[in-house]
Amino acid sequence: MMKQSLTTAASYGPRAALLAAAVFHACAESEPEAPPTPEQPRTPPVVAPPDTGRVEIPLGSVANFDIIDDAFVDEEGDHNEEANASVKVGQMVTWTQNGNKIHRVEFSAVPNTVEHADSRDLRPGRTWEYRPPLPGKYVFFCRYHEYMMDVVIEVVEEDS
Incomplete structure (x- = not known):
């Protein structure tokens, strides 16, 4: 029995030794794995500021919706069709998006x-921001929400 074990060991010994040497050699030459990178931070969701009922006019703007x-909503708190503004030619009008929906302001009349x-x-x-270039009536609406319409900006000549 002992003789058979030695024969078996002898027959597998060199192969096992060769296999072990090959594995050791391959592991020694391979580059170490890069440590895992931390997960990218997630961008926090955009949260609209609370509706305080006050409209803040950005610096340089003379009218804000x-x-x-x-x-x-205009500066007096009027909504949609009742909202309006009056500015001089070239003065800045600003629209500030404080809601949670996407809007697209477009003019229906200029x-x-x-x-x-x-x-x-x-x-x-x-x-x-938009600066009306000529006097007249500018009417705007939201392209995505048809009930948000007919808001008027009356643009007058600058004082001479």
Whole structure:
């Protein structure tokens, strides 16, 4: 029995030794694995500021429309069709997106020769500014919410 064990060991011994040497050699030449990278921090969701009923006018702007979820609100607190502003030619009008929905401000009526303008997508926390170039009536609405419409900006000539 002992003779058979030695024969078996002898027959597998060199192979086992060769296999062990090959594994050892391969492990010694391979590069160590890079430590795992920490998970990328997640961007916190955009949260609209609380509706305080006050509209803050950005510096340099003479009129501001606050956009909340379903309404344009002017500085007096009037909503949508009742909201309006009066500015002089070239003065800045600002729309501040304080709601949770995406809005897109577009003009449905502008004085002749004035190009129609739009804000593109206004996501929560964003603003859009526009300076009316000519006197007249500018009417705007939200492209995505048809009930947010007919808000008027009356633009008058600058005092001479």
